[in-house]
Amino acid sequence: MTQTFTGGCQCGAVRYRFDQKPDGAxxxxxxxxxxxxxxxxxPLVGGPLNSFAVTRGEIAIFHSSDQAERGFCRQCGTPLTFGYRDGDHISVSIGSLDQPEAFPPVDQHGVESRLSWVNAMGHRPDRPSTEAEQPDTAAFIASTNHQHPDHDTDRWPE
Structure with missing residues (x-):
């Protein structure tokens, strides 16, 4: 069986799959x-366009330049894809993958616009979890969550 790598938007209206492991995170x-x-x-990772398929819904497209297009969910606004209009490669937002932990970035692009303080963010102190700091808020969010789960579903909302 071929391993697939799936993902989608926050609301579940759009789902996608790669038939080979994306690379170049x-x-x-x-x-x-x-x-x-x-x-x-x-944060982006990608692969050949012919290994990518939308399995639910439709990705809305914004042409951010004459060469590039960016895909997103029309329902919830989740940023999903980046690609060159005439290219044979597509990138997806790492956070939209069902298993984002598997795709740690290996380098940085567009550094001419990097904010001066962004590389130091990992050294900022961590706050306690929302569950520890605000247990009632965390419980309410969990009980009213409308976010699609990190796996394919036959229907959504279920």
Missing amino acids: HICHCRMCQKAFGSFYA
């Missing part, structure tokens, strides 16, 4: 990625 600091992710950088 990296973070991109370019200003377009910062804006597309609403974050300090974009």
